Amino acid sequence: MQDTVKKYKQLIKKRAALGHAMGVLSYDSETVMPKNGAPHMAESMATLSEELYRLRVNDELRDMLNELEANKAELDPVTRREVELELKELKKLERVPVEEYSAFDRLISEASIVWREAKRNSDYQLFKPYMKRIVAASKAMAGYMYPGKPAYDALLEEFSEGLSMDMLEPFFKDVKAKLVPVIHAVCECGRQADDSKLTLPFPIEGQRRLSSFVMDFLGIDTNSCVIGEVEHPFTTAFNKHDIRLTTHYHEEDVLSNLLSVAHEGGHCLYELNIGDELIGSPLASGATMALHESQSRLFENMICRSPEFIALLYPRMKEIFPLQMQDISEELLFRAANRAEPSLIRTEADELTYPLHIMVRYEIEKQLIAGTLSVEDLPEAWNSMYKEYLGVDVPDDKAGVLQDSHWAGGMIGYFPSYCVGSAYSAQIYHNIAKEIDIPATVAQGGVKPIVEWLTDRLYRFGKLKTPEELSRSVLCGEFDPDYYTDYLTKKFTELYKL
Amino acid sequence: MQDTVKKYKQLIKKRAALGHAMGVLSYDSETVMPKNGAPHMAESMATLSEELYRLRVNDELRDMLNELEANKAELDPVTRREVELELKELKKLERVPVEEYSAFDRLISEASIVWREAKRNSDYQLFKPYMKRIVAASKAMAGYMYPGKPAYDALLEEFSEGLSMDMLEPFFKDVKAKLVPVIHAVCECGRQADDSKLTLPFPIEGQRRLSSFVMDFLGIDTNSCVIGEVEHPFTTAFNKHDIRLTTHYHEEDVLSNLLSVAHEGGHCLYELNIGDELIGSPLASGATMALHESQSRLFENMICRSPEFIALLYPRMKEIFPLQMQDISEELLFRAANRAEPSLIRTEADELTYPLHIMVRYEIEKQLIAGTLSVEDLPEAWNSMYKEYLGVDVPDDKAGVLQDSHWAGGMIGYFPSYCVGSAYSAQIYHNIAKEIDIPATVAQGGVKPIVEWLTDRLYRFGKLKTPEELSRSVLCGEFDPDYYTDYLTKKFTELYKL
Numbered sequence: 001m002q003d004t005v006k007k008y009k010q011l012i013k014k015r016a017a018l019g020h021a022m023g024v025l026s027y028d029s030e031t032v033m034p035k036n037g038a039p040h041m042a043e044s045m046a047t048l049s050e051e052l053y054r055l056r057v058n059d060e061l062r063d064m065l066n067e068l069e070a071n072k073a074e075l076d077p078v079t080r081r082e083v084e085l086e087l088k089e090l091k092k093l094e095r096v097p098v099e100e101y102s103a104f105d106r107l108i109s110e111a112s113i114v115w116r117e118a119k120r121n122s123d124y125q126l127f128k129p130y131m132k133r134i135v136a137a138s139k140a141m142a143g144y145m146y147p148g149k150p151a152y153d154a155l156l157e158e159f160s161e162g163l164s165m166d167m168l169e170p171f172f173k174d175v176k177a178k179l180v181p182v183i184h185a186v187c188e189c190g191r192q193a194d195d196s197k198l199t200l201p202f203p204i205e206g207q208r209r210l211s212s213f214v215m216d217f218l219g220i221d222t223n224s225c226v227i228g229e230v231e232h233p234f235t236t237a238f239n240k241h242d243i244r245l246t247t248h249y250h251e252e253d254v255l256s257n258l259l260s261v262a263h264e265g266g267h268c269l270y271e272l273n274i275g276d277e278l279i280g281s282p283l284a285s286g287a288t289m290a291l292h293e294s295q296s297r298l299f300e301n302m303i304c305r306s307p308e309f310i311a312l313l314y315p316r317m318k319e320i321f322p323l324q325m326q327d328i329s330e331e332l333l334f335r336a337a338n339r340a341e342p343s344l345i346r347t348e349a350d351e352l353t354y355p356l357h358i359m360v361r362y363e364i365e366k367q368l369i370a371g372t373l374s375v376e377d378l379p380e381a382w383n384s385m386y387k388e389y390l391g392v393d394v395p396d397d398k399a400g401v402l403q404d405s406h407w408a409g410g411m412i413g414y415f416p417s418y419c420v421g422s423a424y425s426a427q428i429y430h431n432i433a434k435e436i437d438i439p440a441t442v443a444q445g446g447v448k449p450i451v452e453w454l455t456d457r458l459y460r461f462g463k464l465k466t467p468e469e470l471s472r473s474v475l476c477g478e479f480d481p482d483y484y485t486d487y488l489t490k491k492f493t494e495l496y497k498l
Numbered sequence: 499m500q501d502t503v504k505k506y507k508q509l510i511k512k513r514a515a516l517g518h519a520m521g522v523l524s525y526d527s528e529t530v531m532p533k534n535g536a537p538h539m540a541e542s543m544a545t546l547s548e549e550l551y552r553l554r555v556n557d558e559l560r561d562m563l564n565e566l567e568a569n570k571a572e573l574d575p576v577t578r579r580e581v582e583l584e585l586k587e588l589k590k591l592e593r594v595p596v597e598e599y600s601a602f603d604r605l606i607s608e609a610s611i612v613w614r615e616a617k618r619n620s621d622y623q624l625f626k627p628y629m630k631r632i633v634a635a636s637k638a639m640a641g642y643m644y645p646g647k648p649a650y651d652a653l654l655e656e657f658s659e660g661l662s663m664d665m666l667e668p669f670f671k672d673v674k675a676k677l678v679p680v681i682h683a684v685c686e687c688g689r690q691a692d693d694s695k696l697t698l699p700f701p702i703e704g705q706r707r708l709s710s711f712v713m714d715f716l717g718i719d720t721n722s723c724v725i726g727e728v729e730h731p732f733t734t735a736f737n738k739h740d741i742r743l744t745t746h747y748h749e750e751d752v753l754s755n756l757l758s759v760a761h762e763g764g765h766c767l768y769e770l771n772i773g774d775e776l777i778g779s780p781l782a783s784g785a786t787m788a789l790h791e792s793q794s795r796l797f798e799n800m801i802c803r804s805p806e807f808i809a810l811l812y813p814r815m816k817e818i819f820p821l822q823m824q825d826i827s828e829e830l831l832f833r834a835a836n837r838a839e840p841s842l843i844r845t846e847a848d849e850l851t852y853p854l855h856i857m858v859r860y861e862i863e864k865q866l867i868a869g870t871l872s873v874e875d876l877p878e879a880w881n882s883m884y885k886e887y888l889g890v891d892v893p894d895d896k897a898g899v900l901q902d903s904h905w906a907g908g909m910i911g912y913f914p915s916y917c918v919g920s921a922y923s924a925q926i927y928h929n930i931a932k933e934i935d936i937p938a939t940v941a942q943g944g945v946k947p948i949v950e951w952l953t954d955r956l957y958r959f960g961k962l963k964t965p966e967e968l969s970r971s972v973l974c975g976e977f978d979p980d981y982y983t984d985y986l987t988k989k990f991t992e993l994y995k996l
Contacts, residue, residue, distance in 0.1 A: 037740025242535025
């Protein structure tokens with residue numbers, strides 16, 4: 001058996017190396033690669049992706065895993081959990097015909113290119129045939145991977161184990177019932193602060209120094225995490241010692257980068273604090289997308305939009321941008337960071353209206369997969385839901401149905417994780433606050449005890465425990481969406497004196 | 499047979515994808531990766547490197563190549579040349595015991611880390627045991643790969659086919675006899691220009707704009723070539739549409755980056771202009787290191803240090819750096835770009851003294867491999883040769899024997915390619931000048947006809963023709979080092995009115 005463990009670990013190592021390479025190629029494509037390098041890069045990545053598939057699904061691995069599973073009592077806990085997850089993954093993948101797997105890969109790589117072009121020209125017709133194929137292929141994949149499950153539940157599960165329509169229906173119903181009235185009240189109260197001065201140009205060089213300020217505040221070691229610049233920020237971790245956080249600098253929107261670094265910094269803290277004993281193991285990453293997102297939302301919204309953090313930030317901004325900050329008070333900076341206002345673009349949405357952006361996508365995805373909405377009618381459905389939920393008129397598909405890259409990337413079922421993550425973060429904050437005085441901690445200039453609390457209950461385990469165990473651990477029990485709706489209602493009622 | 503061609507091309511494609519990934523990983527390590535990512539990156543690269551070796555040396559490939567070789571009359575010219583080179587490479591590699599191949603890989607990856615540390619502390623003793631192992635392993639590898647050849651000839655051949663001690667002995671003798679007196683005369687003439695004002699701080703942001711100016715002048719499409727920032731500049735091409743040029747900005751030395759971009763730009767032009775019909779083929783890269791270096795030297799020294807280029811550069815520098823350039827005349831800028839002065843560091847050496855830096859390394863490598871110099875006595879030999887050839891006292895090993903990364907990287911035998919490349923460039927310039935008025939072309943603001951001449955005779959072929967054919971094509975006959983020594987003698991005699 002020891003021999004099998006050794007052989008298994010060797011295979012895993014080879015696969016990890018290839019996965020690492022794919023990660024770097026993908027990061028490089030987004031951050032460094034010259035434009036003309038794209039086609040060749042896509043070809044190399046497709047070739048390596050096939051290779052990676054062969055390393056994930058093959059007879060040798062299946063035999064090894066079955067042997068290890070049969071002797072699981074003798075395995076150390078890390079290997080035992082690896083084997084459990086590997087077998088689950090293998091069984092899931094081997095039900096997908098290999099040609100369809102590759103075809104899906106090719107489809108989304110082509111679709112992503114076409115989507116970019118379609119978005120640029122606000123031309124949904126161009127993207128439509130790809131969207132049609134992606135919906136069909138996603139349904140098919142869902143059927144192969146999770147037979148017996150409703151297709152959309154399968155897609156939700158793929159990104160965040162435990163998410164399902166049964167869970168999301170009441171959640172979104174609650175969100176809609178409780179938050180829509182708050183949004184209406186905010187819109188009607190006439191108490192928006194005039195933060196137009198914050199759109200003066202803030203030179204990028206100074207904004208880079210603000211990024212460092214946020215990173216320092218979060219206690220992120222820049223020897224393990226670097227900042228790259230991209231169109232749409234994301235975080236990718238090759239391992240806990242090499243994390244790539246990305247941001248986008250807008251001269252005329254200094255808060256955008258700041259809060260983006262805070263958000264990605266939350267993802268980063270999760271990966272940075274995974275236990276050392278998991279290094280090199282496939283268990284060494286965040287457990288689900290929803291749990292990951294709970295961390296980015298926690299640090300972005302609940303820590304870095306807090307009055308205590310703004311009080312730290314304000315003098316630093318005055319120092320770096322004396323001219324631009326001349327007429328801006330600390331109060332105004334705080335109000336600007338917490339401004340709520342229905343808008344068109346999800347990635348620019350505030351904390352209060354954000355869940356409604358997700359709700360639109362959830363409704364649409366659910367219906368597309370169920371077949372009750374056709375790809376043909378998608379833009380119309382989108383526009384009418386934006387009008388209904390957010391009260392905004394969508395001027396074109398660029399600012400509407402084409403705004404996100406997810407569908408083109410084959411990620412139907414991903415969006416709800418964002419919103420559930422936000423909801424988790426409210427419950428988690430509540431739990432931490434029972435043990436730690438969060439505002440006082442932030443006011444002292446850091447988040448160390450908060451990160452320690454989270455490390456203890458969540459981060460260090462990676463995927464060693466199940467998503468269910470980890471959620472319970474960090475939520476201190478069942479998920480209760482009331483924490484989220486209560487938090488948002490209270491916060492914005494106070495802010496806007498509703 | 500068509501089936502074999504197809505299978506062979508598939509294998510090549512997989513290998514190319516893996517090679518592409520390794521290239522990106524290596525580039526990422528140098529330019530982006532956070533420090534703590536190094537150990538894991540090294541592990542992934544070692545794993546992939548073993549995989550790459552298996553794709554280069556295996557029975558299936560050998561059988562395919564033998565079959566294709568036996569039917570070579572039926573192959574298209576690209577595939578025919580590929581098969582020829584692949585077979586040669588395969589035969590060479592399969593003579594190396596696989597454990598020794600891997601051990602060498604591991605050795606140089608460890609050695610490079612130790613060398614960095616040793617250089618930082620100027621501590622040759624720390625590096626010495628690795629140097630000892632590298633010399634022994636290089637000799638062993640040379641014996642396996644090129645049986646019957648003197649070991650140092652084998653190492654020279656490995657980087658530039660056609661280079662040998664028989665060729666280099668008279669070359670360096672000539673260089674020494676003709677150039678050492680010129681260097682002495684320069685030192686004694688007392689006509690160094692006072693270019694101390696060029697060491698004022700030139701902000702990096704402005705220097706970046708100068709890099710763009712040089713790129714534009716060379717006609718390099720930034721959609722295919724991006725600039726990265728590193729400690730020691732290099733160029734790496736993943737394919738002709740994705741080239742990574744690197745540079746280093748020194749605030750107090752504005753010419754350093756400028757000329758570095760010109761140098762790397764020469765490498766870039768070679769790769770950019772490889773024929774489209776070679777895309778995806780292993781033939782799609784420069785033919786030898788010496789030929790590659792001939793291009794970087796040509797564009798750095800003979801084009802971008804020319805009075806015509808300086809005349810274009812001067813007003814641009816005045817525009818970007820009005821304060822710093824206040825008291826600097828065009829004449830002074832030209833003199834500074836062409837200053838000759840014996841110094842300690844090869845990478846900072848001027849055109850005239852550069853070959854002597856290489857000569858030191860050539861002598862030492864030759865003797866180390868022959869066993870007539872011990873690793874123990876290396877720093878002493880280095881220091882005494884620097885005194886003898888360049889008249890400088892080496893203060894410590896950091897500025898001496900530890901200055902270059904090559905030996906730690908297992909690249910014994912590489913240095914002479916630099917110098918032969920420089921010598922080629924003089925002969926190539928002479929040949930181009932017979933057909934094109936180079937100074938007038940440069941004065942008009944570009945190098946297009948020059949690049950076309952070089953593309954026609956050299957670039958487009960990649961490795962399709964032999965290095966011998968390509969050298970003859972671009973040198974217009976036999977290599978004649980007199981062009982080089984005559985060029986340097988004439989240039990510096992005039993400059994310094996000797």
